[in-house]
Amino acid sequence: MTATVPATALSALESELAALLGERNVSTELRVRERVSVDGSRMSPIISELLPLGVADLVAFPTTADQIGLAVAAAVRLGVPVTPRGKGTGNYGQGIPMSGGLVLDLSRARAVVEVVDGLLTAEAGTPMVTCERAAQETGQQLWMYPSTVQSSLGGFLAGGSGGTGSIVHGTNDAGFVAALDVVFADGSGELVHVEGEEAQAFVHNYGTAGIIARATVRLEPLQEWCGFYASFPDFHGAQSVLRDLGALQPTPRLISADTPEISAALPEDPAFPAGRASVRGILEVSTTARATQLVEAAGGRLEDVREGPQVPLSLSVLSYNHPIEWLQKSAPGVYFHLEVGGEALIDRVDEVHAVFEGGLLHNEIGHSGPIGMLAGVYRSPEQVAAGILELNALGVGVHDPHQWNVDFQLERTVETARRTDPQGLLNPGKLNPGYGGPTKGAVR
Secondary structure (H helix, E strand, C coil), X not given: CCCCCCHHHHHHHHHHXXXXXXXXXXXXXXXXXXXXXXXXXXXXXXXXXXXXXXXXXXXXXXXCHHHHHHHHHHHHHCCCCXXXXXXXXXXXXXXXXXXXXXXXXXXXCCCEEEEECCEEEEECCCEXXXXXXXXXXXXXXXXXXXXXCCCEHHHHHHHCCCCECHHHHCCCCCCXXXXXXXXXXXXXXXXXXXXXXXXXXCCCCXXXXXXXXXXXEEEEECCCEEEEEEEECXXXXXXXXXXXXXXXXXXXXXXXXXXXXXXXXXXXXXXXXCCCEEEEEEEEHHHHHHHHHHHHHCCXXXXXXXXXXXHHHHHHCCCCCHHHHHHHHHCCCCEEEEEEECCHHHHCHHHHHHCCCCCEEEEEEECCEEEEEEEEECCCHHHHHHXXXXXXXXXXXXXXCCCCCCCCCHHHHHHHHHHHCCCCCECCXXXXXXXXXXXXXXXX
């Protein structure tokens, strides 16, 4: 799938980037190129069958937002495709350089620029955990952060969706972003400042319409959080309290539940007793007594309440797709997963599980109701596509992670990219209207 980039253009770009960024921040070593040409898509057996989808010809590591602009400008002038990369934690193939060319690894542009009342500004490569700690030093906290807390700010905004804190605030396209400094593929190297609704055009589109170099996101007053761990004899019991736990006031940052099978695959912890379904939450400390009452009234038991600044982070990394990743590690080559949502995840869970052989659900409470990750034994792309249709018939919304095409506001992104990327050099291969993906046209 990799297009051939002229060697003369690559050589000229390597020389120009070495002068701009320093020789230590530019590499053509195969080991480095291969490392930055894969992402979390190995969680998908469908995409894994197709790897490698592309390998970088050249890698650059800008260390400031301004250098990001200069590097993109140099590549555009020479007609070299540019694939932006954060921490490579996305699992949709979105960070794979399908046309070769330049991978722009932004992980070294990691300065927190400013923290003021209600807002934090940082460069694109800044880890989310660094942003959260900077906010806490001023008595504030991020509206949300992803389950992979080491994800970069730019990568989360360009590729992610929601995370810890999104019970209150929704996804990262729902007001979390206040402003962006974006680089277009026009050869100028300028950082274009966009705010409000205009900034939303560059959120969740994998850098196909512009590369985020710096971002300003929203903060709120810091709350006192703790980790809440409970267990139930079975998943039905665990599911029965999720809505009530999610409705606690102040609202939790995270509420999640796993089947006994998934719980058994998680890292060993006395709070995950063998043979029982796990319920976990990041709760405001004042709500733990009420949460305990809800759990015990439903036939569960409290396993632990843990406090300290690291506890919310340790729970975040056991949310969203991470429990399924642990399940996959426990049985290599067996499971695939789908992102799912809707009340049927609780109300019709047995039917949801039955769609796929070995069906197992990790469930959470989201801004608009239950969301989760459904695992099943993998057979073929056609099996996955058929199962998506069955889930839709049950009232389950599905996002198919086994494809790499932009699938959020696609028409808006295509229209924006006509203006901002006239040569089609920004993350090529990810902006294809009508593309059905390896699951052959499965619907959401």
